[in-house]
Amino acid sequence: MPRTMIEPFRIKSIEPIRMTTPQERLAMLEAAKLNVFKLRAEDVLLDWLTDSGTGAMSSAQWAAIMLGDESYAGAKSFFRLEAVLQNITGMAHFIPTHQGRAAEKVLFSAVCKQGELVLNNSHFDTTRANLEFNGVEAVDLVIEEGLHPSLIHPFKGNIDLARVEATLKAEGHRIPFGMITVTNNTGGGQPVSMANLRAYSALLKRYGKPLIMDVCRFAENAMFIKLREDGYQDTPVRAICQEMFSYADGATMSAKKDALVNMGGFIMLRGDEWLDPVRNMLILTEGFPTYGGLAGRDLEAMAVGLEEGMDESYLRYRLRTAEYLGEKLEAAGVGFVKPTGGHAVYIDARTVLPDMPVAHYPAWALCNALYLEGGIRGVEIGSVMFGKHQEDGSETYHSMELVRLAFPRRMYTQSHFDFAGEVIAEVKAKAKEIRGVKIVKQSKYLRHFTAELDWV
Ligand code: F0G
Numbered sequence: 001m002p003r004t005m006i007e008p009f010r011i012k013s014i015e016p017i018r019m020t021t022p023q024e025r026l027a028m029l030e031a032a033k034l035n036v037f038k039l040r041a042e043d044v045l046l047d048w049l050t051d052s053g054t055g056a057m058s059s060a061q062w063a064a065i066m067l068g069d070e071s072y073a074g075a076k077s078f079f080r081l082e083a084v085l086q087n088i089t090g091m092a093h094f095i096p097t098h099q100g101r102a103a104e105k106v107l108f109s110a111v112c113k114q115g116e117l118v119l120n121n122s123h124f125d126t127t128r129a130n131l132e133f134n135g136v137e138a139v140d141l142v143i144e145e146g147l148h149p150s151l152i153h154p155f156k157g158n159i160d161l162a163r164v165e166a167t168l169k170a171e172g173h174r175i176p177f178g179m180i181t182v183t184n185n186t187g188g189g190q191p192v193s194m195a196n197l198r199a200y201s202a203l204l205k206r207y208g209k210p211l212i213m214d215v216c217r218f219a220e221n222a223m224f225i226k227l228r229e230d231g232y233q234d235t236p237v238r239a240i241c242q243e244m245f246s247y248a249d250g251a252t253m254s255a256k257k258d259a260l261v262n263m264g265g266f267i268m269l270r271g272d273e274w275l276d277p278v279r280n281m282l283i284l285t286e287g288f289p290t291y292g293g294l295a296g297r298d299l300e301a302m303a304v305g306l307e308e309g310m311d312e313s314y315l316r317y318r319l320r321t322a323e324y325l326g327e328k329l330e331a332a333g334v335g336f337v338k339p340t341g342g343h344a345v346y347i348d349a350r351t352v353l354p355d356m357p358v359a360h361y362p363a364w365a366l367c368n369a370l371y372l373e374g375g376i377r378g379v380e381i382g383s384v385m386f387g388k389h390q391e392d393g394s395e396t397y398h399s400m401e402l403v404r405l406a407f408p409r410r411m412y413t414q415s416h417f418d419f420a421g422e423v424i425a426e427v428k429a430k431a432k433e434i435r436g437v438k439i440v441k442q443s444k445y446l447r448h449f450t451a452e453l454d455w456v
Contacts, residue, residue, distance in 0.1 A: 005320050007413055008313040012059055017045055025372050033452035034368055034437055036377050045375030046416055048405040051343040053256035053263055055409030058308055061260070061301045068297025077299040078290040084303045085268060088238070089245040093275055095267040097286050098293030100216060100254025101126040103265045106285060107252060110277040112136045117171050120179040121146070121159040122186035127214060139167065146187045149337045149348050149400065154228040155193040157184030159200055168207045178204045181214040182221035182244065189217070189341020191224035194232065194243060201247035210249035216257040218244060220342030223315035237310050257343070260305030260409055264298050318342065321407060321417065328421030332428050337402070344406035349382065352431050358383055360436025360456050363401035369434045370403070374423030378405045384439065385448045
């Protein structure tokens with residue numbers, strides 16, 4: 001048997017990558033105020049800023065686009081997608097939204113009240129922000145192993161059931177529902193085990209609380225279960241997905257991930273209890289219940305994408321891709337969140353720049369260095385993103401300095417990853433030359449998107 005795992009597709013339509021020189025990249029990065037968010041995408045060689053909405057659609061999806069029914073109410077495309085989702089989730093009600101955070105906004109503003117509290121393994125930033133916007137406290141209870149980058153554990157996305165129970169006992173009256181994010185993006189794209197989902201759901205049920213799953217990367221999570229959890233090796237991924245969903249009472253989804261589309265999202269609900277307030281909020285902010293902010297053609301592409309996203313040879317290749325880059329980092333002596341997650345590799349910048357003070361933002365500096373050396377765009381998950389400039393002029397810093405390289409689906413081939421491995425090794429070899437940065441202009445919220453920086 002040949003050992004190389006090939007991309008399980010061939011390429012029908014291509015987008016050229018514009019090659020640039022290190023000198024050009026330095027000029028462009030300086031013009032972008034040392035913030036890769038401000039670069040033009042065409043000036044990037046490997047764009048690994050996010051896996052969200054950036055992937056390649058298949059010929060079957062493009063063909064389905066022509067079948068889009070653009071009727072305002074009761075479009076055929078709605079019913080087609082509804083049937084696909086009912087099959088995967090076992091839930092009755094499908095409520096389309098234009099993307100994941102819109103699903104969060106509609107659900108939370110319809111069913112949550114000021115002063116409540118929601119549990120999760122780790123809330124994604126838009127999930128947390130939408131809860132907090134409604135006056136709800138968002139509490140992260142991922143297991144201890146999930147907080148240590150170099151510690152190996154097969155399901156680092158699991159929620160800590162003992163702490164969940166303690167919180168249910170102490171704060172039960174404030175808790176409308178529990179949440180869990182699969183895979184756990186904020187914690188390194190780490191999966192949640194079936195055993196953990198089952199036990200968490202049962203625990204919530206004992207306290208009379210429903211479970212809402214944030215299912216952006218449900219298919220990647222299911223593949224991890226197949227590969228790592230006893231008893232699932234011979235279970236088809238679709239059946240694993242169906243069992244995962246069987247433990248939930250509802251779900252929010254950004255279809256820009258495992259539904260393989262460039263835009264879209266939805267809410268699923270098992271029961272009728274929240275249906276009226278959720279639909280009313282949807283009509284107010286997204287659109288009529290059978291399109292919810294999307295075109296009929298988007299619904300068609302999603303119906304096909306959901307099926308393709310559960311294809312096992314695709315998922316094996318997908319998880320192997322991150323693992324493959326992880327092996328290159330290991331060989332280069334670069335630390336990262338281990339084991340690699342489903343959609344991304346999270347480099348531990350402190351292992352490249354151990355002597356750089358946190359005040360010089362080492363993960364941001366490393367992110368810049370990857371662009372300068374090889375035109376790779378990642379995203380800093382460190383003290384620019386999560387630190388704060390206080391009113392009294394002092395600074396707070398984040399506990400970890402990570403650079404996330406997130407992989408658009410079906411876009412890049414093995415040679416792109418070989419190239420990236422070489423670039424990262426080169427950056428590590430030249431680490432002494434990497435310059436720290438300082439923030440010269442920032443906004444009060446989500447400052448990393450718009451901050452302007454300079455070399456120290
Ligand atoms: N939940 C999770 C776990 C996510 O990763 C995201 C988006 C969302 C919700 C929100 O979905 O973007 O469609 O509104 N994550 C992207 C990322 C942006 O880069 O990780 P959205």
